[in-house]
Amino acid sequence: MDSTYIGKYGQLRVLGTELLGKGAMYDLEQKWDDFLKILSGTTYRREIDEFSALYRGPDLIDVVLNAHMMRIMENAMFAVPPGARSFVKAYLNKWDIENIKLILSAKVLSYPVEQTEKFLMVQHDVPAGLLAGIITRDDYKNIIAQKDIEGVVNSIVKYGYGTILLKYLDSAKRSNDISEMILALDLYYYDALLGAYKLHNNAEGNVGDFIAESIDVRNMTNMLKALLFGFDRPQQYIIKGGKISEKEIADAVAKGADAIIERLPFKISEAIELYRREQFISYIEVAQKRELYRKYIQVFRRSGFSLAFILAYMLMGELERDELRNIWFSKYYGISSERYKAMQVATYVLGEN
Numbered sequence: 001m002d003s004t005y006i007g008k009y010g011q012l013r014v015l016g017t018e019l020l021g022k023g024a025m026y027d028l029e030q031k032w033d034d035f036l037k038i039l040s041g042t043t044y045r046r047e048i049d050e051f052s053a054l055y056r057g058p059d060l061i062d063v064v065l066n067a068h069m070m071r072i073m074e075n076a077m078f079a080v081p082p083g084a085r086s087f088v089k090a091y092l093n094k095w096d097i098e099n100i101k102l103i104l105s106a107k108v109l110s111y112p113v114e115q116t117e118k119f120l121m122v123q124h125d126v127p128a129g130l131l132a133g134i135i136t137r138d139d140y141k142n143i144i145a146q147k148d149i150e151g152v153v154n155s156i157v158k159y160g161y162g163t164i165l166l167k168y169l170d171s172a173k174r175s176n177d178i179s180e181m182i183l184a185l186d187l188y189y190y191d192a193l194l195g196a197y198k199l200h201n202n203a204e205g206n207v208g209d210f211i212a213e214s215i216d217v218r219n220m221t222n223m224l225k226a227l228l229f230g231f232d233r234p235q236q237y238i239i240k241g242g243k244i245s246e247k248e249i250a251d252a253v254a255k256g257a258d259a260i261i262e263r264l265p266f267k268i269s270e271a272i273e274l275y276r277r278e279q280f281i282s283y284i285e286v287a288q289k290r291e292l293y294r295k296y297i298q299v300f301r302r303s304g305f306s307l308a309f310i311l312a313y314m315l316m317g318e319l320e321r322d323e324l325r326n327i328w329f330s331k332y333y334g335i336s337s338e339r340y341k342a343m344q345v346a347t348y349v350l351g352e353n
Contacts, residue, residue, distance in 0.1 A: 009309060020324075025327065025346065036064075039324075062325070088310065104182075107147075107148055107149045139155075148173075165184060179231070183237040187237060217292055219249055224260045235250045261284070265288065267291075290344070297312050316350060320350070
């Protein structure tokens with residue numbers, strides 16, 4: 001155990017009791033019409049009060065859930081001992097990546113600035129990148145204001161992200177398809193995360209295993225998407241560092257989608273059956289994530305004073321956001337019960353608190 005974690009561990013352990021458990025999730029599912037009223041009786045009250053005058057309906061739900069999750073990320077960032085700070089910063093860069101993906105998608109779809117801005121991962125009107133010290137709030141405003149994907153890419157070159165995307169810019173402009181850019185951002189993120197983990201002074205094997213298997217899940221899902229969308233040479237998007245070797249992945253890609261499905265890192269036969277029936281790839285993606293988190297989160301929570309415990313807190317915050325979105329939007333848009341249940345993750349992972 002690293003003694004520098006002791007005080008921080010106590011802080012996060014207390015904050016962890018504020019996370020919603022399976023019982024609260026069930027109540028929200030059964031009393032959907034009172035969704036915001038029930039959440040107002042929890043720590044979500046702060047975000048609901050802050051944004052209720054600005055948004056209504058689905059927009060309000062999205063903004064509240066995103067902002068609350070970013071408050072959880074902020075808690076984690078400020079409860080990190082010095083030795084783990086670089087890793088947590090690298091992990092939190094995922095929200096810059098998600099924001100960039102969203103902005104690029106908005107430009108392709110010609111969404112106005114106002115419609116784009118409200119869906120960014122924010123914490124009290126502050127972009128998530130500030131937590132990791134990457135993209136500033138003013139820079140986000142400048143990025144969103146760009147008129148097209150070329151402007152967006154050029155405006156983020158100084159952060160490293162744009163440099164990665166420049167090689168795909170001409171192709172994206174011709175086809176109005178940013179899929180290659182999305183895959184390249186995934187590759188960039190995991191490469192940086194692995195680098196930060198390797199520099200961590202007290203490397204923890206279970207965290208390393210989690211990252212490696214996260215890469216496996218991402219690789220196999222990305223390869224399946226690449227084949228289905230007809231990408232040339234999808235092997236160029238293989239993220240290094242997973243437990244499934246690049247050769248194994250390339251061999252599966254050469255044999256086709258069925259071979260990739262057979263080589264998925266976790267057994268998810270029910271999700272595969274649903275995918276084959278409906279051709280909805282999220283069944284596979286979510287089921288893989290569910291099994292990954294089932295394997296690691298409770299182990300991380302029991303790990304005591306460690307980087308793993310901090311990571312568990314952040315992962316549970318993300319799962320809570322995803323599960324609440326699934327509950328509300330499934331009801332709002334009339335999504336089938338079968339699809340709703342297939343999209344659940346937190347219910348299988350979180351505790352009863």
